[in-house]
Amino acid sequence: MAxxxxxxxxARGLDAVLVWLALGYLGVFSAFPLVxxxxxxxxxxxxxxxxxxxxxxxxxxxxxDVLGDPVAGTVLWNTIQFVVLSVVFQLAIGFGLxxxxxxxxxxxxxxxxxxxxxxxxxxxxxxAVWSWILAGDFGVLNYVLRSLGITDxxxxxxxxxxxxxxxxxIANIWxxxxxxxxxxxxxxxxxxxxxxxxAELDGAGAWQRFFxxxxxxxxxxxxxxxxxxxxxxxxxxxLFAALTQGGPSNASNVAQYWSWQLSFQTYQISxxxxxxxxxxxxxxxxxxxxxxxxxxxxxx
Amino acid sequence: xxxxxxxxxxxxxxxxxxxxxxxxxxYWMYVTAxxxxxxxxxxxxxxxxxxxxxNVADVxxxxxxxxxxxxxxxxAAGTTxxxxxxxxxxxxxxxxxxxxxxxxxxxxTLMMQVLPSSLMITPIFxxxxxxxxxxYPRLAVVLAQxxxxxxxxxxxxxxxxxxxxxxxxxxxxxxxxxxxGAFLQIAIPLARNGILVTAVLVFLLxxxxxxxxxxxxxxxxxxxxxxxxxxFMGPNTSDWSGVMTxxxxxxxxxxxxxxxxxxxxxxxLTAGALK
Numbered sequence: 001m002a003x004x005x006x007x008x009x010x011a012r013g014l015d016a017v018l019v020w021l022a023l024g025y026l027g028v029f030s031a032f033p034l035v036x037x038x039x040x041x042x043x044x045x046x047x048x049x050x051x052x053x054x055x056x057x058x059x060x061x062x063x064x065d066v067l068g069d070p071v072a073g074t075v076l077w078n079t080i081q082f083v084v085l086s087v088v089f090q091l092a093i094g095f096g097l098x099x100x101x102x103x104x105x106x107x108x109x110x111x112x113x114x115x116x117x118x119x120x121x122x123x124x125x126x127x128a129v130w131s132w133i134l135a136g137d138f139g140v141l142n143y144v145l146r147s148l149g150i151t152d153x154x155x156x157x158x159x160x161x162x163x164x165x166x167x168x169x170i171a172n173i174w175x176x177x178x179x180x181x182x183x184x185x186x187x188x189x190x191x192x193x194x195x196x197x198x199a200e201l202d203g204a205g206a207w208q209r210f211f212x213x214x215x216x217x218x219x220x221x222x223x224x225x226x227x228x229x230x231x232x233x234x235x236x237x238x239l240f241a242a243l244t245q246g247g248p249s250n251a252s253n254v255a256q257y258w259s260w261q262l263s264f265q266t267y268q269i270s271x272x273x274x275x276x277x278x279x280x281x282x283x284x285x286x287x288x289x290x291x292x293x294x295x296x297x298x299x300x
Numbered sequence: 301x302x303x304x305x306x307x308x309x310x311x312x313x314x315x316x317x318x319x320x321x322x323x324x325x326x327y328w329m330y331v332t333a334x335x336x337x338x339x340x341x342x343x344x345x346x347x348x349x350x351x352x353x354x355n356v357a358d359v360x361x362x363x364x365x366x367x368x369x370x371x372x373x374x375x376a377a378g379t380t381x382x383x384x385x386x387x388x389x390x391x392x393x394x395x396x397x398x399x400x401x402x403x404x405x406x407x408x409t410l411m412m413q414v415l416p417s418s419l420m421i422t423p424i425f426x427x428x429x430x431x432x433x434x435x436y437p438r439l440a441v442v443l444a445q446x447x448x449x450x451x452x453x454x455x456x457x458x459x460x461x462x463x464x465x466x467x468x469x470x471x472x473x474x475x476x477x478x479x480x481g482a483f484l485q486i487a488i489p490l491a492r493n494g495i496l497v498t499a500v501l502v503f504l505l506x507x508x509x510x511x512x513x514x515x516x517x518x519x520x521x522x523x524x525x526x527x528x529x530x531x532f533m534g535p536n537t538s539d540w541s542g543v544m545t546x547x548x549x550x551x552x553x554x555x556x557x558x559x560x561x562x563x564x565x566x567x568x569l570t571a572g573a574l575k
Contacts, residue, residue, distance in 0.1 A: 014479050015397045018389030019405050022454060025386050029447030030412045033423035040426055050429060097318065105311035111319050113562045117326065120558045120565075122508025124526040125547045128533060129329045132540050138341050140328060147344075174325065182566060237418035238510045241530055256418040263422040264515050276419040287414040291407060 034280065041277045045269040058270075066274045071250055071258070078165055079234075079254040082172070086236075087229040089173045094180025094225070099214075101181070102188045112185065115178040123175060127242025130171040134158055134243075161251035164244045168252055171239050176232065180225050187221030188214070220293070227290035234283050255279050329551075332544040340541055359545040363532060365525070369550070371438065372507050372524035378442035379506040383453045384499050386446075391457035392483055392491075396466070413451035417511040420444070425515055437517040441524075444512045449502050456501070456568055460494020461487060497564045504554055525550050 041062055043055040066072060101112040118126070133141050136156035145151045157167040191214065199209050237256055240246055246253030246261060253261075255275055263272030320327075332340060336353040339346060359365065394406055424444050425434075433440045464487055472482040488495070510526040517523050523531075529546055532539070558565065 014483070015393035015402075018393040019402070022386050022390030022450060023405060023408065025382075026409070026412050026447060026450060029424075029443055030415060030420070033420055033427055034415070036427055037420075037423035040423060045426065050426065053430070100311075100318070101315065103311055105308040105315065107312060108315065110562075111315045113566045114319050115322055116562070116566060116569075117323065117555055117558055120504055120554060121326075121551050122510070122526055122554070124508065124510045124529060125551050126325070128529060128543055128547050129325045131533065132332065132544060133325060133328060135540075138343055138345065138540075140345050143344050174322075177322070182569065231414045235414075235416040235418070237416070238526070241510065241514070242533065256416055260418045260421065260511070260515070263425065269422060269426065272422045276422050279419050280415060283414050283416060283419075284411060287411055291410050 037273050037277055037280070040270055040273040043270055045273070047267045050269065062270045062274045066271050071253070074250050075253050075255055075258045078250075078252065079256075081165060082169060082236075082254050083230055083233045085166075085169050086172045086176060086233045087226060089169075090176035090180045090229055091222075091225060093173070094177050095184050095222075097177070097181045098184035098188055101185060112181070115181060117178075118175060119178040123236070123238035124242050126175055127171060127239045130167070130174070130239075131158060131243050134167050134170075158244050159248055161248050164248060165252040168239050168243050171243060172233065172236055175236075175239070176229060179232070180229065183225050183228070184218070184221055187218050191217050223293055224290060227286050227293075230286050231283060231290075234279065326555075329544050329547050332540060333548040335541065337541055353541075355541060355545055356549060359542050360549065363528065363542065363546055365528075365546065365549060367521060368523065368525040368528035371522055372509075372526070374438055375441050375445065375509060375513065375524055376503045376506040378439070379445045379449065379509075380499055380503045382442065382446040383450050383502050384495070387450050387453045388457060388488070388495060389483070391454045392461050392487055394454065395458045395461035409451045409454050412447070413455070415448075417444075417448055420448075421511055421515045424512075428516065434516065437519065437522055440516045441509065441512045444516070445506050445509050448512075449505060453498055453502050456498040457491070457495055459568070460491040460498070463494070464490040493564065494568060497561060497568050500557065500561060501565060501568070504557065507554065 042057060042059060043049075044058055044062075045055055049055045097112075097115070101108050133139055134157035136142065136154050136159065139154075139157070141157070142151075142154045145155070155163060157163055195213055195217075196209060199213060204212065234256060237260065240252070240254065240257040244252040246257050250258075256279060259272045259275035259279065261272075262268045262275065331347070331349060333356075334352050334354070335346070335349045336351055339350060339353075390405075390409075394402055394409075421444075428434050428440050428444075433443070468490065469482045469486050472486045473479065477485065508526060509524065510530070513524045513527050514530070517527065529543070529550065532546065533543055
């Protein structure tokens with residue numbers, strides 16, 4: 001015992017204890033639910049069997065039920081649209097702003113930092129504000145679009161099944177811009193100035209410099225931001241809760257919201273965990289690719 | 301004025317325009333909160349309130365904001381306490397020791413960071429139900445939220461510890477300090493700023509937590525401000541004045557802290573995020 005205490009105070013034992021404290025916590029509250037999730041997805045779990053440990057084992061039947069549900073196709077297509085459109089626009093706008101704020105003018109760093117105000121706000125409040133901006137009758141966005149002559153009728157962003165998904169995407173792009181911009185700014189700042197100066201001396205124009213220097217050298221940060229964008233977009237739940245609740249009739253429903261609805265609104269808990277298992281596998285795969293690529297980059 | 305200086309001011313003007321466009325939703329929230337009930341529903345809308353209308357006190361009392369915000373504070377404080385207690389040492393060890401096991405630990409931590417709350421809530425709900433944690437719903441939220449943000453805290457704090465020169469600790473060891481002593485009395489004080497900013501970040505993010513609270517806390521009196529706000533909005537809200545005032549009261553302290561610490565939060569995030 002005394003030896004153990006001494007090793008904790010003085011030697012390698014300390015690092016082990018410190019790391020295991022945190023890993024133990026994550027093991028109990030993250031890793032265990034992760035594994036338990038798979039168990040639930042193979043059983044019949046509803047409100048009646050929730051409290052008991054002896055639940056009927058049904059094998060892959062839940063997976064067949066969920067994937068055979070006609071809603072699954074809609075949700076999958078919505079999720080793909082949600083992720084792709086969100087990531088593409090967050091990246092494009094974020095990259096544009098990062099390039100702009102890279103230029104030398106007074107207050108550039110401070111003004112750039114202000115964008116993070118959007119990121120720090122609770123996403124549910126952001127959703128509340130956007131649902132007011134997007135409101136059909138009195139929303140300010142409809143007013144702006146009509147004044148600009150883009151549309152002549154009010155668009156019912158949240159209740160029209162043709163556009164409700166896009167209204168959540170718009171809000172999500174807004175939320176994601178700051179993070180993309182800040183991370184890409186870090187990447188841009190790491191490109192040595194003299195590379196540009198040399199290219200300029202050789203007579204390369206602004207576009208040429210962008211495509212032959214900036215883009216190739218930004219490949220790693222862009223890859224990181226795209227993977228992180230996919231991960232964060234798949235974490236987005238609050239905006240759906242605040243804006244459309246997946247409606248009308250699943251027109252704007254995505255996997256992570258559907259999973260929650262199955263578990264907590266219709267209490268088909270095993271179905272909810274099926275969706276959850278499938279999505280977690282995907283998210284972890286993206287994260288593993290991302291982590292490996294950053295590692296690779298460090299080593300060279 | 302020289303041409304270069306003119307260019308700088310033109311860029312500055314453009315930058316301010318971008319910031320203003322981006323932050324318009326925030327502006328709109330505050331302006332709506334200050335408008336009278338009838339002015340809100342005018343079309344075309346007014347971009348500056350004709351008559352200033354303060355209904356902060358009314359909304360605060362009518363929507364029971366004191367209760368909701370207290371619960372949010374309890375959840376945020378509890379989460380931050382657990383994370384700082386459990387995560388600081390781990391971040392330190394990960395910053396100091398280079399070995400294959402530490403790499404594995406780091407990789408595991410990074411993987412735990414990406415698990416979406418809305419997908420983790422189903423197994424968490426079922427297992428918390430087994431052990432009776434749902435009888436203490438706010439504690440349940442704190443435990444789950446701490447697991448969600450612990451990896452982020454470890455990653456960001458690790459960068460803070462990496463900036464503390466190892467030599468200072470070694471000097472402490474030569475002077476007869478134990479390693480535990482060197483960690484507590486040398487490393488932590490020197491990495492103080494990074495730890496504090498990360499803790500504030502964790503606090504702010506937990507102050508706006510929604511998924512776990514919505515799913516684990518059934519009793520109205522124990523729900524935090526996010527769940528409260530959602531329940532007032534409903535599908536057919538017309539009380540936009542109330543909702544926007546509520547939102548404004550809720551986010552103003554968050555924005556205030558953010559503006560105070562903006563520079564540090566940005567640099568902490570950028571240092572940790574890409575490594």
